[in-house]
Amino acid sequence: MPSQPPARPGQVRIGARGSKLSLAQAGHMQRRIAAALGADPENLAEVEKVAPLIVITTTGDRVQDRRLLEIGGKGLFTKEIEEALIAGRIDCAVHSMKDMPALLPDGLCIAAVPEREDPRDAFLSRGVERLEDLPQGAKLGTASLRRQAQSLYRRPDLDVQMLRGNVDTRLAKLAAGEADAILLAYAGLRRLGLGDQVKSLIDPREVPPAPGQGALAIETREADRDLPWVASLRCETTTLCVAAERGALTALEGSCKTPIGAHAWLEDGSLQLIVEALSPDGRQRFRHAGSAEIAPQADPLASARDLGLSLGAVVKAEGGDAIVL
CATH class of the missing domain: 3.30.160.40 (Porphobilinogen deaminase, C-terminal domain)
Structure with a gap:
């Protein structure tokens, strides 16, 4: 990663992954942070000046042909970003909370959790409305071991296929017939303006989502935990x-x-x-x-x-x- 210039006084540099969903999430937080720093959140030049967004590619983004558990776990979506935070190249990071490992590196913390989006899983298919309506032996695409296990608990006959990639990639694979149905986080679809693609939503009390699903994590260095702009996001x-x-x-x-x-x-x-x-x-x-x-x-x-x-x-x-x- 190229070296970043030091932050100017009053500036907060934001690190995030480069996927469309990550940039949508980070862009929303970027405007909130800029407003807390006194900038006009509708003035993009002003926003970028006080709260520049720095894209960091993670190992989880680069390796798309295997499950995360095969290459080191969910921390692969945060590792390079956290290294930049520790090194002082960025001042905070915006993550999907469900991508955050249970333990964080020394010196870092989840300093703010903004208001949550809808936490439910969404069911998408090329026809039927619900998981229960899929024909016997239908192909269900997911890269999540939780979604795999919960789906097989409800429908042991399903053929669960590993399906990784960003949201657009997974929707394209569904449209191409690589799976009869897929499961995605409804929050991500809403943030991308794709909520209308959903056939049905899964009751979170019957089928609990991933811990933290739908929420964002604002990660900072411990020393910055209680800065005013951080507190404003909670x-x-x-x-x-x-x-x-x-x-x-x-x-x-x-x-x-x-x-x-x-x-x-x-x-x-x-x-x-x-x-x-x-x-x-x-x-x-x-x-x-x-x-x-x-x-x-x-x-x-x-x-x-x-x-x-x-x-x-x-x-x-x-x-x-x-x-x-």
Whole structure:
């Protein structure tokens, strides 16, 4: 990666992947950050001056013919960006939260979690409306071990095919008949203006999405965690829900080799959480739900994380070796 000039005073350099979805997400955050720094978010020249966007190609972007678990896991979408952050070539990074490993490099943190998009998985096909309507032995395309296992739990007859690539690539493969149906994050489709392509949405309480799905992670150096522009991006509700889901991810030692779903939501002042892990072939599912009161006098973030850790530990104890590929 070419060396970047040092940041000017008051400037925040933003690192992101170069995919269309990543640039759409990062562009939205770029305008929010620029506004927090006093720039006009509608003036693109001004935005680029105070919050320049720096594209970084990751290993996960370069290798498209294998599952992530075969080449090192989800951290391959963040590694090069985090190296730039540690080296001081950028000042923050915008990631899809579901791409973030449970553990971060020393000196870095998830400093802000903005308001979440819709967390549900979307079902797309060349005909039928729902996964349940697919004919016997139909081909389902996905690169996600979680989506594979959850789909096989519901439809063990399906022929699940590995399907990687960006959103446009996967839609093109579906149109070309390489799969009868595919599953994608609805949030990404909405951010790309492709929400109308969806046949149906999957109930997140019945089939929990990936921990953090639909949310963005603003990653910074620890020393910058509480800068005013960082604080302006935070959504309290999303932060709590994601903390619970990622607590479960941590307890389950989540990686691309473990099919994990987690979905949290606030209801009448309490945080609700569903956690599940499955055997990769979908034959076994281990699932628990729980709640935690979110009291103003307590530490809400710690309560949320503890809920995730406790439910994840129960699921891990029950699932054992069955839930690891």
